[in-house]
Amino acid sequence: MLALAPLVFPTYGMTLLTEALILGVFAMSLDLTVGYTRLISFGHAAAYGFGAYACGWLLLHTPLPMVAAIPLAALLAGVVAIGVAWVCTQATGVSFSMLTLAFAQLLYAVAYKWTSVTGGSDGLAGIPRRPGPLGLHVFVSRNGFYYLVLIVLFGAFLFCRALVRSPFGAVLRGIRDNEAKTLALGYNTRGYKIAVVALSYGLGALAGALYAPFAGFANTELLFWLLSGQVLIMVIVGGAGTLIGPILGAVFFLTVEHQLSNYTEAWGLFFGLIFIAFVIFAPEGIWGLIRARFVRRSAVEPEFRRGVARAR
Amino acid sequence: MGLLAFFVTQSLNALSQAALLFFLGVGLTLIFGIMRIVNFAHGTFYMLGAFVGYSAARLTGSFWLALALAPLAVGIVGALFELGILRRLYRRDESAFLMVTFGLALVLTELIRLGWGPEALQVEAPSVFSGIVFVLGEPFPTYRLFLAGAGILVALAIWQFLERTRLGLLIRATSQNAEMVHALGIDVNLVRSAVFGIGCGLAGVGGVLAAPLVTASIGMAAEMIIDAFVIVIIGGMGSFPGSLLGAVLVAFVQVFGEYYLPDLALAFMYLVMLLVLVVRPGGLLGKEA
Numbered sequence: 001m002l003a004l005a006p007l008v009f010p011t012y013g014m015t016l017l018t019e020a021l022i023l024g025v026f027a028m029s030l031d032l033t034v035g036y037t038r039l040i041s042f043g044h045a046a047a048y049g050f051g052a053y054a055c056g057w058l059l060l061h062t063p064l065p066m067v068a069a070i071p072l073a074a075l076l077a078g079v080v081a082i083g084v085a086w087v088c089t090q091a092t093g094v095s096f097s098m099l100t101l102a103f104a105q106l107l108y109a110v111a112y113k114w115t116s117v118t119g120g121s122d123g124l125a126g127i128p129r130r131p132g133p134l135g136l137h138v139f140v141s142r143n144g145f146y147y148l149v150l151i152v153l154f155g156a157f158l159f160c161r162a163l164v165r166s167p168f169g170a171v172l173r174g175i176r177d178n179e180a181k182t183l184a185l186g187y188n189t190r191g192y193k194i195a196v197v198a199l200s201y202g203l204g205a206l207a208g209a210l211y212a213p214f215a216g217f218a219n220t221e222l223l224f225w226l227l228s229g230q231v232l233i234m235v236i237v238g239g240a241g242t243l244i245g246p247i248l249g250a251v252f253f254l255t256v257e258h259q260l261s262n263y264t265e266a267w268g269l270f271f272g273l274i275f276i277a278f279v280i281f282a283p284e285g286i287w288g289l290i291r292a293r294f295v296r297r298s299a300v301e302p303e304f305r306r307g308v309a310r311a312r
Numbered sequence: 313m314g315l316l317a318f319f320v321t322q323s324l325n326a327l328s329q330a331a332l333l334f335f336l337g338v339g340l341t342l343i344f345g346i347m348r349i350v351n352f353a354h355g356t357f358y359m360l361g362a363f364v365g366y367s368a369a370r371l372t373g374s375f376w377l378a379l380a381l382a383p384l385a386v387g388i389v390g391a392l393f394e395l396g397i398l399r400r401l402y403r404r405d406e407s408a409f410l411m412v413t414f415g416l417a418l419v420l421t422e423l424i425r426l427g428w429g430p431e432a433l434q435v436e437a438p439s440v441f442s443g444i445v446f447v448l449g450e451p452f453p454t455y456r457l458f459l460a461g462a463g464i465l466v467a468l469a470i471w472q473f474l475e476r477t478r479l480g481l482l483i484r485a486t487s488q489n490a491e492m493v494h495a496l497g498i499d500v501n502l503v504r505s506a507v508f509g510i511g512c513g514l515a516g517v518g519g520v521l522a523a524p525l526v527t528a529s530i531g532m533a534a535e536m537i538i539d540a541f542v543i544v545i546i547g548g549m550g551s552f553p554g555s556l557l558g559a560v561l562v563a564f565v566q567v568f569g570e571y572y573l574p575d576l577a578l579a580f581m582y583l584v585m586l587l588v589l590v591v592r593p594g595g596l597l598g599k600e601a
Contacts, residue, residue, distance in 0.1 A: 040407065087586075091593040094350070094406075098545045099593075102586040105538065109579035225538055229352070229414055236407050266426055272418030279411045280400060 002150055006143040016258060018146045020251040021153050022210045027234040027246035028160060029203030034232065035241035036164055037196050038176040039089075042097040043104030044231050046084075047201040049223030050077045051208025053111060056124040056218040065132035066139065066213050067148075073209035078202025085197035089190055092179075101225060108223040123219030127212050149210055153247070156203055160243050163199070172196055237278050239285030248286045317448040322567055324447065328456035330563035331463025332525075335518030336540035337547070337555040338470060339511030345487035345550030346507045348406060349398070352413035355537030356420040357512040361386045361519025362528035363424055366433045375438040375524075383516035390512025394505045402504075417533070425530060432529035435520075459521060466517065467556055474552060483507055487550055542581060546588050548598020557596060 002021075006014055026048055033039040054073035058064050064072070088099040111118040118124065129145065131137045139148040163169050174182035175189050183189045212218045221227065230253065238249020256274065260267035282289050336358055343351050364385050368378035393416060401408045436442070441458040444451045474480035485493045486503050494500045518536075519528075526532060543562045547554025565584060569577030588596055 034407075087590060091589065094344075094348075094549060095589065095593040097350075098541075098549075099586070099589050101541070102545070102582055102589060105542075106579060106582040106586060109582055112578060113575050226534075229410075232407070233411055233414060236411055240407070266422045268418040269422035269426075272415040272420075272422070275415030275418070276397060276412050279404075279408050279415070280397070283404065283408065 003147070006146060011142070014142060014146055016254060017251075018142075018149050018214060019211075020254040021146075021149045021247075022207050022214060023231070023234065023250035023254060024247035025149075025153050025156050025210070026204055026207035027231050027238065027250045028156060028243055029200050029207065030231055031235050031240060031243065031246045032160060032163070032172075032196055032200040032203070034235055035246075036169065036176060037172045037193065039193060039197065040097045040232070041088075041100040041197070041200070041228075042232065043100030043102070043225070043228050044200075044204055045223050045225065045227035046100070046104035046107045047077060047081070047204030048208035048211070048227065048231075049104075049111065049218070049220075050080070050107065050201075051205030051210075052212040052218035052222050053118060053124065053208075054205070055209035056127040056212040057117065059127050059130055059213060060124060064130070065136070066128075066130050067136070068133070069130075070152075070206065070209040070213075073212075074202050074206035077205030077208075078198055081198040081201030081205075082194065084201065085194040089193040089197060101228065104223060104228055105225060108220055108225075111220050111223055118220075121220060123217055124212075125217045127216050127218065129213045145214060149214070152206065152210060156206065157243060157247075160203075164243070168192070168195075233275065237275070237285055239287030242285075242287050245285050245287035252286060314448070317450045321447055321450050321452050322571065323564075324452060324460060325456060326563040326567040327460035327463065327560070329567060330559040331459045331466075332518050332522050333536075333539055333543050333563055334463050334467060334556055334559035335521070336515050336536055337543040337559050338467075338552065339514040340540055341544045341547065341550055341552060341555040342483065342507050343511040344544070345552075346483060346490075347398070347402075347409075347504055349409040349413065350406070350541075351508075351511070352410065352537070353393075353417040353420060354413075354512070354515055354540060355533035355535075356417045356424075357386050357390060357515040358519040358522070358536055359528070359530070359533040360389065360420060360424060361516030362435070362523040362532060363428050363433070363519075364516070365520035365523055366428070366435050366528045369435055375436065379517070379520050382520045383513040386516030386519070387509040387513025391505050391509030393512075394508035398508065399501060399504075421530065421533065428528075430530060432527040433523075434527050435523035437524035455524060459525075462521060466514075470514075470552065479503075479506060539581075542585050545595055546585050548592075548595025550599070551595065551597040554595055554597035 005017055009017060026044070029047070030041060030044045033041050051073050054076050055069050058069040058073060059066065084103050088096055088103070091099050112121060129140045131140050138144045164172070171182060171187050171192050174185070174187065175192060179189055208222060211222070234249035234253045235246045236249070237252060238247065239245025256271065257267065260270055264270070278285070284292070336354060340351060340354050343349055361382050365378045365382035368381045369375050372378065397412055398409070401412065437455045441454045443454050445454050445457060446452070474484060482493065482498060482503050486500055490500050493503070522532070539562060543558030544555055546561060547556070547558030561584070562581060565581050566577065569580045573580065592598070
C-alpha cells in the first residue's frame, strides 16, 4: 500500500512521508532497547546524528555511491556503539538513561567544536545523492529516494521481527521482565544487553544515514538531546514493545506537528496536550488502541503489560 | 590584572553561576528523590518564574516583592499539576512521567509565548545591587555577588528545612522508603504535592533571580535544563548535598573551561559527567544504582 503512495500524495506530502518513514526506522530501532529490553536510552540522537554525519562525510569526501555510504555509516556506528554499549550497560535503570544521554551530549559537543570535520555549528551542507554503482540512478529522484527509504524500512522491520522472535529476542524479554531470573537461568545478560544496544544504535544510525542525503545536510540538531526525547515519545505514543507502533508513532508525530503548525502558531500547546492525553487515556499507544479495537488477542502486548507492571 | 584577583573574580563569577544552577538542580533532585520523576518541565518552570517575576516587578514596582510572589505562583502551578495529572500516574512506569512532563513543557512554553509575547523582557536589578564593587581592585558586578550570596543563603535554608522541620523529615523519610511512611499513617501524596510545588517554586526563584542577568526569554528554559540535569546526575539523583556539589563543580568547569580551553569547555562538562557515572553510576553523593 505504501508503495503506491507517490501516485496519491502531492510533492509536499511525499517529502513529509519520506521523512516520517526515516523517523520510523529510527523509532523502531529505539524500541529494541526501550520496549523489548526495558533499557530506556535517552541518547538515541547520538545514533541518528552519528549516522547522518558519517554518511554525509562519506558522500562529500569519498567517491562512494549513496547506496554504499548509507550501510557503511550504519556499520561504523554499530561498531563504535559496541564500546558505548559496554560502558552504558554497566549501569541499570535511570543511570543507564543518563549514561546514554552523557554520550550523546558529548558527541554533540564534539560535533559542535570539531569544525574541520563536522562543519561546527553550520554542519555539513550540500550532501549529494550520488548515484551508482553501475549507473544506478533510480534512487536519486524524490520518489526514487522514497522507495529507497521504504525498502530500508521494510528490511529493517523484517530484521527486527526475526530478531525479536528468535531465541535472542526471548532472552531480551526475559531481561525486561526479570533480569535476575534470566541471569540465574545461565544467560549472560550483560552480553545480550551490549548486543542489543549496539544493534539498536546501528539501526538508528541507518536512519540517520538516510536522513543526510534526504535533507542534503547534517547539523548538530540531529545530535541534540531534544531529538532523543522526541524519538522516545514517538515510541511511547506509537506503542512500546511492538515494531509497528513506533513507526506509527513517528508518522503521527511528524504529521500532527506539520498539520498543527499550518493552522496555528501555538501548535506546541495542542501538541503537548495530545501527549498528556495519550499518557492518561491510551497508555498502550496508537498501536495498542488499534489492537484493542480490531484484534481481540495479541501475542506481545499482554506480555509487555506484565513487564510494565513488574517494573513498578 | 593580578593572578590572585583573576582567580577570585572568576571564582565569584562561577559561584554566582552555581547559585542559578543550584536553584534548578535542587528542585529536580528533591522531586526525583521522592517521586522517581525526571521532571522535563523543570526548565520551563524556571522560565515561568522569570516572566511572572517581570510582571510582578512591574505591577508592584518592587523586585523584592516579585521575588516573593513569582516563586509562590510557580510553586502553585507545579503543585496543581501534581494534583491534577501526575497523581493519576504513580502506578505507571517512568516513561509515563517522561511524556507528561515533556508535554507540560511544550504547553507551558506556548502559554508563556501567548501571555507575554515572543520578545525578551528586561528586568531591572534592584538599585542596591545594580552597580559595581571592587574586588581586590578589579570591578565586579554587585548583582553577581548578590546571586552567590543568595545561593548560599537558600542552600542553608533548605538544609535547615530538611533537617529541622517535620515536613523536611517526612521528605527525607519518603525518599528512603515511601511505603513505610505510608504505613505509618502519613499521606504520602500530600508530601509529593508539597515537594513538587517546592521544587518548582525553587526553579521559579532561580528564574526571577536570573532575569536581570539574562532577560526573561523563551530560550532560557532549553539553555538551563540540560545543565541542571548534568549537575543532578553528577551530584547523585535524589541527593540534596549532591545537587550543591554538582552545581559548584559544573559552574567552575564552565567558567574556567571557557577561559582556558574555550574549544573544549562544552565537551569537558559532559566528559566529567561521563567519568563520574562510570566510576560511580549513582553520582558522587548518590546511592549506588
